[in-house]
Amino acid sequence: MELPSDWQTVLVDEIKKTYYHELMQAVENEYQNTICYPPKDLIFAAFEKCSFENLKVVIIGQDPYHGTGEANGLCFSVNDGVAIPPSLRNIFREINADFDTIFIPNSGNLEHWARQGVLLLNASLTVRKDQPNSHKHLSWQTFTDAVIQKISEEKQQVVFLLWGSFAQKKGLKIDRTKHLVLTSGHPSPMSANQGKWFGNKHFSQTNAYLESIDKKPIEWFL
Numbered sequence: 289m290e291l292p293s294d295w296q297t298v299l300v301d302e303i304k305k306t307y308y309h310e311l312m313q314a315v316e317n318e319y320q321n322t323i324c325y326p327p328k329d330l331i332f333a334a335f336e337k338c339s340f341e342n343l344k345v346v347i348i349g350q351d352p353y354h355g356t357g358e359a360n361g362l363c364f365s366v367n368d369g370v371a372i373p374p375s376l377r378n379i380f381r382e383i384n385a386d387f388d389t390i391f392i393p394n395s396g397n398l399e400h401w402a403r404q405g406v407l408l409l410n411a412s413l414t415v416r417k418d419q420p421n422s423h424k425h426l427s428w429q430t431f432t433d434a435v436i437q438k439i440s441e442e443k444q445q446v447v448f449l450l451w452g453s454f455a456q457k458k459g460l461k462i463d464r465t466k467h468l469v470l471t472s473g474h475p476s477p478m479s480a481n482q483g484k485w486f487g488n489k490h491f492s493q494t495n496a497y498l499e500s501i502d503k504k505p506i507e508w509f510l
Contacts (some may be wrong), residue, residue, distance in 0.1 A: 289315070289328050295335045298442065302434045311427040315414055318426075323417040325352050326359035331413050333361025337402035344405035344503060345447045345494060346439060348455040351412040354420050362408035364475075365398035372396040378475040378485060383508050386491045393510045404506050409435065411458055437461050445501050447494045451475060451485070468497050 289312070291299065302308060315331070318324050326333065349363025353373065358366045364376050372380070376396045384391050402408055411432050416422040439446060440462045448467060450456045452474030462469055470493060473484020480486060495505035 289331050291332050292336050292339070294340050295332075298340050298438055299435065302431065302438070307427045307430055311431065314426050315423075318414065318416070318423070324414050324423075325354060325417060326361045326414070330359075330361035334363070334402065334408050334410070334413075337362065337399055338405060338407045340443075342405040343407055343439065343443060343446060344498060345401075345449065345506060346407045346409060346436070347449045347451070348436075348458050349408070349410045350454055351410050351421055351423065352415045354415045354418055354422075356417065359415070360397065360399075361413070362398050362402055363410040365408060366396040368395045368397050370396060374477045375475045378477065378480045382475070382486055382488065383491050385486065386489050387508075389509075391509050395510060397510070400510050401506065401508070404504075406506060407439075411454070433458070433461075440467060443467075445497075445503075447497055449490050449494070452479060468494075470494070 291303065296303060319328050347363060352359035352361070353366060358370050360367045364379060366373060366376070372393065373396065380391065380393055398408055409432060412421070412423045412426065412428040413432070414423045414426070414428070436459065444466055446467045448459055448462055448469045450459045450469060450471045456471050459469060470488070470490045472488035472490065473479040473482070475485045491508050498505050
């Protein structure tokens with residue numbers, strides 16, 4: 289349960305703070321005394337799969353899936369063999385519509401995105417089994433706010449995809465003069481069925497922007 293070394297270097301001031309040490313201890317206690325997800329060795333998977341140097345896109349989620357065997361440390365992503373959740377199914381539907389293609393994924397594992405430079409960051413990195421948002425009282429929010437701010441300050445021309453009001457509030461401090469920030473409704477069925485998700489074309493817009501700054505576009509198809 290440790291940040292990869294490159295991210296430790298970037299966040300060195302943050303991880304020295306008292307709250308961070310208290311957070312790590314609180315998380316340790318939670319995993320010892322209750323069933324929590326993702327598995328402890330995957331808590332920082334978003335950072336392990338996407339290095340700070342390669343980072344091109346940030347997607348912000350709320351907290352990990354809370355069902356058995358689902359969460360793998362990447363927001364919106366599930367392990368191979370797990371049924372694709374409704375929000376992720378709507379993400380895939382929008383990718384199909386955006387690129388006018390027929391893409392039928394057999395897995396909801398988004399590690400393929402992460403390895404191309406997409407940071408799939410949940411605001412809280414842990415959760416108790418069957419209790420959504422159960423770790424919101426821990427200091428994960430403080431930590432992930434600091435991550436977003438550090439990316440905004442230290443990187444140039446990152447694409448931030450902020451889906452739903454929660455993510456949009458989380459991204460208020462992003463410097464929009466040097467980064468591309470795209471917002472829409474959340475891909476959850478409730479939001480999507482109200483017309484707030486489909487048609488946002490965030491995936492093609494992201495790729496067009498990356499290509500405009502001579503960066504390799506993201507291959508969104510798994």
